[in-house]
Amino acid sequence: MSDAVRSSKAFADLRDTLFSPLLILALACVSAAILLSFAVTLPIGAFYWDTFIYFDAAQRLSNGQLPSVDFFAPAGPLGYWLFAWLIDVFPSAQPVLLAQWMILIVAAPLFALVLADADRRSRTIALALLLPFLFFVALPINATDFSSYPSIDGFGYYNRQSIHLLYVLTAALIFATRRWVILTVLGGTMTALFLTKITGFAAGGLLCAFAVLAGRVTIREGFLVLAAFLAVLLAMQLANGVPLAYVGDLVTLAAMNEGVLLQRFLQAASLHFGVFASASLLCLALLYAERSDLAQKASALARTPSRAALSALFDRSAFWLAAGLFAGLFFETQNTGSQPFVFLWPIVLLALTGISHLGGRMLVVCLALAAAAALPSVVHTTQKAARALIGQINYVILDLPVLKTLGQVSQRAEIMERSATMLDLYERFPETYQAHVNDKILPSFTFYTDPDFQLTWLRATAEGVTAIEAYEAEHGVRFGTILSLNFTNPFPYLLNRDAPHGVSIGADPSRTVPKPSAEVLSNVARTDLILKAKCPLTISDEELYEIYEPALRDRDRITLSPCWDGLVRRP
Known part of the structure; x- marks a missing residue:
């Protein structure tokens, strides 16, 4: 050859x-x-x-x-x-x-x-x-x-x-x-x-x-x-x-x-x-x-x-x-x-x-x-x-380490700034968003799709994590189980805690949250800390509260931060 x-x-x-x-x-x-x-x-x-x-x-x-x-x-x-x-x-x-x-x-x-x-x-x-x-x-x-x-x-x-x-x-x-x-x-x-x-x-x-x-x-x-x-x-x-x-x-x-x-x-x-x-x-x-x-x-x-x-x-x-x-x-x-x-x-x-x-x-x-x-x-x-790849060359990275890898996101500087401003507005004018809840509507028809809402929610979540850690340090307690009355519940992951058995992940009251059984309500009642979001107040969060309301009685309500109330289980 x-x-x-x-x-x-x-x-x-x-x-x-x-x-x-x-x-x-x-x-x-x-x-x-x-x-x-x-x-x-x-x-x-x-x-x-x-x-x-x-x-x-x-x-x-x-x-x-x-x-x-x-x-x-x-x-x-x-x-x-x-x-x-x-x-x-x-x-x-x-x-x-x-x-x-x-x-x-x-x-x-x-x-x-x-x-x-x-x-x-x-x-x-x-x-x-x-x-x-x-x-x-x-x-x-x-x-x-x-x-x-x-x-x-x-x-x-x-x-x-x-x-x-x-x-x-x-x-x-x-x-x-x-x-x-x-x-x-x-x-x-x-x-x-x-x-x-x-x-x-x-x-x-x-x-x-x-x-x-x-x-x-x-x-x-x-x-x-x-x-x-x-x-x-x-x-x-x-x-x-x-x-x-x-x-x-x-x-x-x-x-x-x-x-x-x-x-x-x-x-x-x-x-x-x-x-x-x-x-x-x-x-x-x-x-x-x-x-x-x-x-x-x-x-x-x-x-x-x-x-x-x-x-x-x-x-x-x-x-x-x-x-x-x-x-x-x-x-x-x-x-x-x-x-x-x-x-x-x-x-x-x-x-x-x-x-x-x-x-x-x-x-x-x-x-x-x-x-x-x-x-x-x-x-x-x-x-x-x-x-997306070219645009993010000039994007600003969200700097919130408490969110772990969930915070590895970026967006335009104007939107990033707007999310911080919106968080401040949610905190200072809750009555505006309560009015939307009372009329059973969102602030806009595409509210959850807006990147600034998603960024604001990340900021509010980070605030919640910091507030929980500060409250625990000040009062010498540790909440072993945590439930957020919101679409998602990232707090157990971010704080390395547990979540109550039986509740839905991805909690959309109209599609993915069935009527809770007596066992589920009992699990929710035994949860150490239940979080209620205020940044912003939304109709879905109110509906989740109503769904689990029988298990939320006889709890102490505390203000963890401007964005979060906590419903604490009594000893």
Whole structure:
């Protein structure tokens, strides 16, 4: 073999290694771990206080509580378990990035199986599956904008995590061929979806059902996956009792959030009309392009009904896209923040690989519609992430060490100053905000989405922590259990205390706080310190007070600071 041939072969081997999908995925995971090891700061955005929920759950878990068993949770337990473990591994991590990337612990190994399978046949296909996945997992950006200021989205975690798991599931159903890979990924993703968000699990179930119809998964294999899924849940139930308690929470949440399903479908379709309409038109175009083959396969099925004939009719990109669109639209009916329909990319990729035989005009139409369905999400996410990263070059960092990593945020100097001014106004003019409470309205319709409110709430939280520590030092007491009558309760985490059993984390009185049982009220009554926020006074906080009022009697009311009253349990 000549030197030139050896050199060419060595170069080809190096290229294959460098562009290996598994290597790229591994490097991405390592890069994420490295970034989580540093105290990164990100620009604060709408609903950042949703991030507090993870810290509330993590502190409860560290004190021996279990999701759904010992506290009411708005989503599945998987995210809380992962976050509680990872904040010990990465104590300096920016919490938004930690919550965004932790799903890789589950998704990356399963996706690696799919990539390895696909890479055996086509390196291009494997990379085309991998790169969009890494792009959307990397960026905590939602499709719907709630703030005009450059920022990251510190909410919608459960929805984005479900989308990423659905992406892995769809890629396996479409491009994996090894049976053990398909079954392993189906079992892993469906279990993770169930333990993350039930609507994601339902969407995944719709995809799996269509996979059986299309012949990608046999009925026998479906029952094997179901048996494995149930076996995992049974083992968990015997170990900690979480699954049945979680199902009980789901039933309660469903009863509290009843609504007109058709209306929610229409709302989801209108919110994401660009992507949904383009993908729907692509589906119709593919059906039109395949009309002759469809007629033949339908005729064959009618003449000789069989499993093979059924699969030959339905296993095509148009029907896969229709199934994915329905599953995605159903999932989005229950979401506020998400990366909607991103998991359709493997199906669009399937369509692109099958239209090369089409004639000129039809090929152009399908390519244009595929681009219209896929590119808007990429462009919007890129633009929003670029604005956030570039904008924070001139942003001011919030300097409140008592907030620990929760305070690793920044924003424009004017907004930062405004948050300090607003805190002062809340303290000096409480009657103004009491008037809003009396009329059962917020100071503005989008009050909680404003970055200055989120910053003001961080400042008020820091004030509360300092005030509690000062009161304890002055009076020689220590409050072992603390509950904040507010949407989130970060105080046990920030002060290393416990929270009462049975109460909801992420306490929205209209959606996530069921009527407390006698046991829950008893737990609240035994809580050492219950905090009532005054900066600002809001209708939600008043409603929480009314919900737990039977357990709040016979307490001493103290003024901890201008922003916080404390209801202290009497000895």
